[in-house]
Amino acid sequence: MFIAYLVYKKSWIGLIGLLLLLTNALIQFDAGIEVEPHSLIYLNTLFLTICIVFLIWRYKKETAYYKSLVTLSNDMGDVWFVNIPESQSRFPDEVLYTLLQNIHEHDQNKRREDQLTQRLEHDDLSSWVHEVKTPLTAMKIIIDGHHSNELVQRLNAPWLRMHLLIDRQLYISRLANLESDLLPDKQKVQDLIREEVRELSTWCMEKNITIEVTGNTGAIVYTDKKWCGFVMRQLLTNAIKYSPTDGKVSIHMDLQENKYVSVSIKDEGPGIQSHDLPRIFDKGFTGENGRVQHAATGIGLYLAQEISKKLHIRLEVATAVGEGTSIGMIFSSDNPFERIRRSPLYNRHE
Template identity: 80%
Template sequence: MFFAYLVYKKSWIGLIGLLLLLTNALILFDAGIRVEPYSIIYLNGVFLTICVVFFSWRYKKETSYYKSLLTLFNDLRDDWFESIPSPYSRFPDRILYTLLQTIYEYEQNKRREDHSSQQMDHNDLTSWVHEMKTPLTAMKIIIDAHHSNELAQRLNAPWLRMHLLIDRQLYISRLANLDSDLLPEKQKVENLIREEVRKLSTWCMEKNISIDLKGNIASTVYTDKKWCGFVIRQLLTNAIKYSPTDGNIFIHIGLHENESVILTIKDEGPGIQAHDLPRIFDKGFTGENGRVQHSATGMGLYLAKKISVKLHIRLEVASVASEGTSIQMIFSSDNPFERMRRSLL
């Protein structure tokens, strides 16, 4: 910074050098002034020493405020202006401080406006989703009331897909407040699975897909029923979507040596290409299979992963092209929910 400061003060340095040169020329060439050569050297030495000391002092004084700003901006936060020290001088520190204050106030006003706009959009979308659920519920009542009507029963599968999409949108709108919406309780894994399978049974019957549930069905976990059920629903939805007609979906509940419950969902679909595996949890990523299935949005696994992190559930995927996909939900026995439960016992 010192070199930059000297470059910034180059006009001052040039002026001082010019004045020193003129002084030396006057002493040497003016016949009325007689000075010994050693005295001229001494005079120049004193003059240059004073200049160096002066510039060092001014450098420290003029750059101290800027150094404090640079230190602050290396760790920039939302409340950065509150950490800015008061200006040391009226000029130019006060002007810079006023400029930063104006920028900060503009940024805060803009952020509040954007937040207000996003909140309005969020509320409108949430309201629309709730309004859509009312006619959907009415449609389901009508469909269920006409069991003998073949046309009405054929609407079951399209109705389920619409219901799943709208329900997923409702969960997306609640995602920002997920932490405050969690209600962890002791849950039986088998009950969580059976409830989600029952919701998707119409789709399974349409594709004639059988679901085989095995393993330690008495296993229990400490988690939030609603959000954990949503994660299972997303994994089952993917399994059903990519399973062939007359296919099978295998669900296994295992217990690891460290008492972690492992829920495995395996389908007989086309599998996931090796180059797609690292990106399947990215938002909006559909992969090669998703391009074949034009209904894929790339949101299901993204939401499942995001919610699983909040629930302290680890998701692991194994897949071989043309041999199906296996997804594991690993419920750790050493997560904050479980520790909280044990502390209350």
């Protein structure tokens, strides 16, 4: 910063050098002024020493405030303005401080307006979702009450798709406050899977898809039932969507003591192209298969990934073109939920 300061003050340094040069020229060429050579050297040395000391003093004084701003800029946060020290001089530090204060106030006002707008949109959306669920529930009661009517029963599959879309939208609206909605507890993996399979059974029957569950049926994880179930539902929905008619979806549970519990969901679909694989969890990305299906929204796997991060679940994808896709949920023992479950305090309260 010192070099930059010298460059900034180059006009002042040039003026001082010019004055020194004129002084030396006057002494040398003015016949009325007689100065010994060693005295001239002494005068120049003294003059330059005073100038250097003055520049160093002014550098420290004038750049102290800017150094504090540079330090703050390396660690910016939402409350950045609170950490800015007040200016000690009227000019130019006070001008800069006033400018930053105005920027901060404008930013805060804009943020409050945006938050208010988002809150109103969120409330409107949540209200709309809840209102739509009421007639959907009534439709389901009517459908279930006419088992013998084949025409009515054909509405089961479209109703399920509508229900899944509305339900997913409800979860999206709650995603921002997910942490406050978590209630982790011991959950049997098989029960979580069975509940989601039962939810999607109508769709499976429509496509005549078999669900095969294998592995360690006694595996237990410590997680939130509602949100973990939603992740499983998104993965199962994708597996059923891309599975061919009369196909099979395989669910395998594995347990390695003190390491992890894994749940893999494998379909017999077309698989994922290698160039699409790195982006399947991106929001809005549908990929080549999604464009062929014309039913992909590019939101399901994105939600599954985002919620899995909050639940400390790792998603792993294995795929082969023409052979299907397998997505695994890895419940690692090294996460906050599992550490709480294994703690003596938790076991004491059980």
